[in-house]
Amino acid sequence: MAVWVRSNVIDYSSTSLQARIVFHASFALRWLYTMMEISDSMTSKEIEKQITDLEPWFYEFNLGNGFRTKSALPTDVQEIFHTRLRMTQDVVVQHFKDRLSKIQCIDVGCHEGFYSMAMASLGVSRVLGIDVREKSLAKAKFVADTIQSQNIEFEAGNCEDLSIENSGRFELSLFLGVMYHLENPMRCLRNIASITTDLCVIETQVVTEVVGSTEWGAKDWTRPYQGVLALIDESDEFSAGNAETGASPVATCPSLRALLFMLKQAGFRRVDLIKPPPGSYEQHRRGKRVVCAAYK
Numbered sequence: 514m515a516v517w518v519r520s521n522v523i524d525y526s527s528t529s530l531q532a533r534i535v536f537h538a539s540f541a542l543r544w545l546y547t548m549m550e551i552s553d554s555m556t557s558k559e560i561e562k563q564i565t566d567l568e569p570w571f572y573e574f575n576l577g578n579g580f581r582t583k584s585a586l587p588t589d590v591q592e593i594f595h596t597r598l599r600m601t602q603d604v605v606v607q608h609f610k611d612r613l614s615k616i617q618c619i620d621v622g623c624h625e626g627f628y629s630m631a632m633a634s635l636g637v638s639r640v641l642g643i644d645v646r647e648k649s650l651a652k653a654k655f656v657a658d659t660i661q662s663q664n665i666e667f668e669a670g671n672c673e674d675l676s677i678e679n680s681g682r683f684e685l686s687l688f689l690g691v692m693y694h695l696e697n698p699m700r701c702l703r704n705i706a707s708i709t710t711d712l713c714v715i716e717t718q719v720v721t722e723v724v725g726s727t728e729w730g731a732k733d734w735t736r737p738y739q740g741v742l743a744l745i746d747e748s749d750e751f752s753a754g755n756a757e758t759g760a761s762p763v764a765t766c767p768s769l770r771a772l773l774f775m776l777k778q779a780g781f782r783r784v785d786l787i788k789p790p791p792g793s794y795e796q797h798r799r800g801k802r803v804v805c806a807a808y809k
């Protein structure tokens with residue numbers, strides 16, 4: 514079989530790449546954390562009240578003019594967001610280059626729209642964020658309205674049901690922090706692959722690899738494992754109304770080999786495992802969270 518998975522394709526130690534990353538990171542962070550145009554249809558009091566009414570927030574958004582949301586997550590864990598952002602936007606910019614303004618993006622499991630807005634800020638022509646949770650979408654819409662973003666839409670949707678018929682096609686899809694909350698990950702990957710024409714960026718936790726084989730039909734007939742999916746019980750968080758869980762309390766988390774196998778089976782012709790940049794979140798550094806660029 515041809516070498517299909519390329520690992521560590523992004524060398525973050527190269528000076529020019531570092532410069533590019535700093536540029537792209539500062540571009541997005543400038544958008545995320547510095548002053549932005551804020552809505553003229555809402556008064557300051559209304560914005561302040563909405564920020565409070567919509568709490569708790571998962572992400573820190575700087576809405577400009579002194580308005581910000583405060584993340585309920587511990588500060589050290591919030592580094593997940595910055596690492597995901599840096600790695601995602603670098604892959605996206607490297608792949609699409611000056612085509613960015615001509616592509617459409619779907620952000621699957623968009624939560625409060627942090628990455629949808631980051632893609633819009635990179636110049637993507639249209640971004641659609643979907644999520645199973647209306648409460649999170651209400652926050653995403655509030656942020657987009659407040660900063661008067663023109664090219665972002667948010668709607669309710671489950672990746673178990675995604676299809677060309679109900680959502681159309683997208684050059685770029687983001688699937689960040691969702692896989693390990695899914696009951697049917699293979700089905701969701703197939704759906705996402707079917708609506709993606711160029712690139713899908715996937716970020717997920719991965720479980721420790723299990724290497725082995727099993728009897729298959731007779732004592733002497735065996736099949737090797739293609740990685741494993743661990744079953745995770747998210748019942749406690751799910752019934753407590755945690756906005757980050759899946760659509761059911763049953764979650765599966767893949768090993769790296771299983772992830773790569775499933776991506777291939779879903780129809781991606783090549784997958785690059787992206788090397789975490791210096792200063793990444795500790796789980797990314799230890800390989801317990803990975804970012805893949807999967808190409809159609």
Ligand SMILES: C[S@@+](CC[C@H](N)C(=O)[O-])C[C@H]1O[C@@H](n2cnc3c(N)ncnc32)[C@H](O)[C@@H]1O
Pocket residue numbers: 597621622623624625627628643644645646649670671672673688689690691694695756757758759760
């Ligand atoms: C851990 S959060 C990650 C959010 C965001 N993508 C990020 O990277 O920060 C998981 C998100 O996926 C959403 N989600 C879970 N299962 C989903 C499904 N089957 N279809 C669509 N969204 C789902 C959750 O509601 C939640 O907003």
